[in-house]
Amino acid sequence: MNGPVIVSEIPGPRSRELMNLRKEYVPRGLFEFTPIVIDEAKGPFIKDVDGNVYIDFATGIAVTNVGHVPGVVYEAITGQASRLLHTCIHVASYESYLKLAEKLVSLSPISGAAKAFFLNSGAEAVENAVKVARYFRKAIGIITFEYAFHGRTLLTMGLTSKFKPYKYGFFAFVPGVVRLPYPYPYRCPFGSKDEEECGLIALEFIERAFKTHIHPDETAAIIFEPIAGEGGYIVPPKSFVKGLRELADKYGVLLIVDEIQTGMGRTGKLFALEHFGIEADLVTLSKGMASGLPISSVVGRRDVLDSVHVGGIGGTFGGNPVSAAAALATIDLIMDSLPHAEEVGRILRKRLDELYDEYEVIGDVRGLGPMQAIELVKDRRSKAPWKSLTENIIKSALSRGLILISAGIYGNVIRLIPPINIDYDVLDRALGIFEESIRDALRNL
Ligand SMILES: Cc1ncc(COP(=O)(O)O)c(C=O)c1O
Incomplete structure (x- = not known):
């Protein structure tokens, strides 16, 4: 497969026909970023049912980090599927689960001895990291931040920050959650122009919260993302991340690092935390772990995870044999791809910085490695978010064969998250389309 190749209007007739089924039978509450229906995908390319081929810069929201259907992952899946689909780890153990736990423990940025277990999403x-943290600490409090996204279930919705669409109308959340400001360097909530200073002030808020909101003895954990993903690809200052570790140590509170979007090579390192030089007590992983098969994990300090009584954690499908086999093959491929990923990140960032110099509407370029984003504003002085322009750029890109998605509290951030092993010429083609799409959207204001 190669692309982009556009052979019909978008969406084409077959996509439109199938999308009628979606309209009729699938609740409207699910996001619908594009109106196309996909037939097959390989590497960085996606082909729709009308034969249009796109370059995929959304990677299924940071999932297909080493491309669609990598050969080695396909072989691992089919090999495992022909032998064993399910026992449930509670009933009988199997090799792929155990080998995956061993691998993640050996690779994860956890201080001291660690263990790992698996879930579905x-x-x-x-949910499980928080459950275990509360159990271990015998404390209810969880400190989370503005711009955070940790999921849509009843507990994680309460940890997530953005009200609409994630929380609006769903009412009471799980008690004990304290939300504090997040150091968003481009829009520092304390008005600081200095990134590191912004981070230090955010830490002072935590110290103050321990006096005014919740006592550290009653706080189980601080949870944060090394890059606030859905919140707008916001890279926190180093001072903040290092300070979180220091505060957690000072007060004996656990540090949960949510690497669900940033992990698995997404930032050019296996874990984004490696950019900051600290270790976590518990790490949550999912998305890019298994190239699209559903699996997630909590990797954490052995004393913390082993504190829970037998039967207190687990689930029927968590770490099923096929997903675990896919994860083992995916992680090996990611590890091999990391040097290439760093170069992809450098090229991407250089091109985005050039676009920043060219287009006033780009207020900020940010990210780590091949996890980059631009924030679109009406003008650089007011920084007023420009959501409609963002939508028009994404639409224009789709019509030219490039799939992009937005992010952010204001819906004005475009994330650029190609497969980390994308060929340089495909990357170059995609970035050319991206620039054309910006120009097109500005022309058609
Ligand atoms: C950082 C982070 N945590 C948690 C989640 C929730 O993952 P899932 O959609 O698999 O429940 C997401 C999903 O986008 C995420 O980005």
Whole structure:
């Protein structure tokens, strides 16, 4: 497969026909970023049912980090599927689960001895990390931040920040959650122009919250994302991340690092935390773990995870044999792809910085490695978010064969998250389309 190749209007007739089924039978509450229906995908390309081929810069929201259907992952899946589909880890153990736990423990940025267990979705991993943290600490409090996204279940929705659409109308959340300001360097909530200073002030809020909101003895954990993903691809200052570790140590509170979007090579390192030089007590993983098969994990300090009584954690499908086999093959491929990923990140960032110099509507370029984003504003002085322009750029890109998605509290951030092993010429083609799409959207204001 190669692309982009556009052979019909978008959406084409077959996509439109199938989308009628979606309209009729699927609740409207699910996001619908594009109106196309996909037939097959390989590497960085996606082909729709009308034969249009797109370059995929959304990677299924940071899932197909090493491309669609990598050969080695396909072989691992089919090999495992022919032998064993399910026992449930509670009933009888199997090799792929155990080998995956061993691998993640050996690779994860956890201080000291660690263990790992598996679940089905990102939100379920976060639920479990919080459950275990509360159990271990015998404390209810969880400190979370503005701009955070940790999922849509009843507990994780309460940890997530953005009200509409994620929380609006769903009412009471799980008690004990304290939300504090997040150091968003481009829009520092304290008005600071200095990124590191912004981070330090955010830490002071936590110290103050321990006096005014919740006592550290009653706080189980602080949870944060090394890059606030859905919140707008916001990279926190180093001072903040290092300070979170120091505060957690000072007060004996656990540090849960949600790497569901940032992990698995997404930032050019296996874990984004490696950019900050600290270790976590618990890490949550999912998305990019298994190239699209559903699986998630909590990797954490052995004393913390082993504190829970038998039967207190787990689930029927968590870490099923096929997903675990896919994860083992995916992680090996990610590890091999990391040097390439760093170069992809450098090229991407350089091109985005050039676009920043060219287009006033780009207020900010940010990210780590091949997890980058631009924030669109009406003008650089007011920084007024420009959501409609963002939508028009994404639409224009789709019509030219490039799939992009937005992010952010104001819906004015475009994330650029290609497969980390994308060929340089495909990357170059996609970035050319991206620039054309910006120009097109500005021309058609
Ligand atoms: C950082 C983070 N945590 C948790 C989740 C929830 O994962 P899931 O959608 O698999 O429940 C997401 C999903 O976008 C995420 O980005």
